[in-house]
Amino acid sequence: MSISLVCVFNNQAVREECLDRSVARADPERIELIAVDNTGQRFATAGAALNHGARLARHDVVGFVHQDVYLHSMSRLLEVADELGSGPGDWGMLGAAGIDAGGAVVGLLRDRVQLIGASAVEPVEVDSLDEVLFLARRELVLRESLAEDADLAWHAYAVEYGVRLRELGLRVGAVDLAITHNSLTVNLARLAEAHHRVAELHPAAVPVRTTCGVVGAESGWLRSSTVVRRHGWRRRGLAESLTARRARHRAGAGRPVLADVRLDVDDVVLVPGERFRVVNVDRTGAFSAVxxxxxxxxxxxAPFELVAVHHPAELLAHLRSETPGPLLCTNLTIDDLAGLGAxxxxxxxxVVGIHESDVWLLTGVAVDRLPPAWLSGRAVPFNALRPLPPETRVSGVREDRVALAASIQVGRGGEDGVLH
Structure with a gap:
């Protein structure tokens, strides 16, 4: 099997560092890269650009991939391409990340600095696939093109395509493809419109779960109420706070923080000459093996070095290293923290971090170089810190950190210039 990878890009430097660098290791006779330049906004939609690339492809399978994806294993990509078919009951579309009917992420990949998703060595049927990387047979794409609808310009075009293929009797699945998605931003502009359009085009198929929410979900009056929208985070914060308290206790030290490190990692201040090291624990071994x-x-x-290890014990060598600079360990458990503390x-x-069920650990960073978001009231676990007298608290933030947070916010130019 051979494959043509089609990428519509608007940043050539990002594409060259991630996608081009990984494809350069492949046999050009089996894997070709078709880069569709949209820096001048020639194409109004991703579908139009990717369909154009598919028409240029010379192989039987086409893969649609983001510019900021690094492919770790070309052999794995070719193996998965071989699974695709075009007849009733076949896999019509396979991708690196999907959402199953229960709302779980399927497909193990590195998203920015953390491993996410349940490992799927063999394809698993899902409600939808994320646009980051998905494959289909070229003849199918030429017959059933990706949507070029304006409302699906840059969101949910893979979601819509998957729904359409299921209506044709084909299956849609997620599978491990061993990728790192080095995303720098999360673009949610017109996402709601895209989901609404999918529901309009396929009313019998909704609800459809996606990596960005549920298409066709009914919003009850309670969920949409002002109180819930403003304070709903507190319920999750309470659950995370209890986990944070246990985590800090088991670690025996550290500052507990409630935060998604994937969103805040770029706000850690580095000094010249430092390299940000990241170690992901892959308990399945499916990712770390390749x-x-x-x-x-x-x-x-900023320079980042990312490593995946199969066993938490392998973290010790990294944590005991005298290499200066930040070291982030992700995909931990509370028991892992206990072992590291011992x-x-x-x-x-x-910093001992908690986000939903994720546990992570950051070392080698002074407090004045931490992201401002970690100094906010939302990031401070309820009762995870020793109770302080009222005069030492300002809006839920310890007083000795208020001036520091304010100086960081001003120095780094926050979006609204306000300390929250």
Missing amino acids: AGDPLELTRRG AGVVGDDA
């Missing part, structure tokens, strides 16, 4: 070697990438001009590698200056 993508465990160190990968160097750039994020907002080994004496978790200092008081470490």
Whole structure:
């Protein structure tokens, strides 16, 4: 099997560092890269650009991929391409990340600095696939093109395509493709319109779960109420706070924070000459087996080194390293923290992070270089810190951190210039 990868790009430097660099290791006779330049906004929709690329492809399978994706294993990509068919009951579309009927992410991949998704060595049927990377047979794409609808310009075009293929009797599945998605931004502009359009085009198929919400979901009066919209985060915050308290106790040290490190990692302040090291724990071994070697990438001009290990014990060598700079360990459990604490590698200056069920640990960063968001009231666990007298609190933030947070916010130019 051979494959043509089609990428519509608006940033050539990002594409060259991620996608081009990984494809350069492949046999050009089996994997070709078709880069569709949209820096001048020639194409109004991703569908139009990708359909154009599919018409230029010379192989039987086409893969549609984002510019900021690094492919760790070309052999794995070719294996999955071989699964595709075009007859009733066949896999019509396979991708690196999908959402199943229960709302779980299927497909193990590195998203920015963290592993996400349940491993799927064999394809697993899903409600929808994410646009980051998905494959289909070229003859199918030429016959059933990707939507070029204006409302699906840059969102949900893979979702819509999957719904359409199911209506044709084909299956849609997610499978491990061993990729790192080095995304720098989350663009949600006109996402709601895209979901609404999918529901309009396929009313019998909704609800459809996606990586960005549920298409055709009914919103009850309680969920849409002002109180819930403004304070709904507190319920999750309470659950996370209880986990944070246990995590800090088991680690024996560290500052607990409630935060999604994928969203805030670029706000950690680096000093010249530092490299941000990241270690992901892959308990399945499916990712680390093909993508465990160190990968160097750039994020907002800062050098990152990413490594995947199969066992938490392998973290100790990294944590005991005398290499200066931040070290982020992700995909941990509270038991992992207990082991690291017992080994004496978790200092008081470490950050113990909790986001939903995710546990992570950051070391080697002084408090004045932490993201401002981690100093806000939302990031401070309820009762996870020792109770302080009222005069030492300002809007839920410890007073000794207020001036610091304000200085960081001003110095880094926050979106609204306000300390929350």
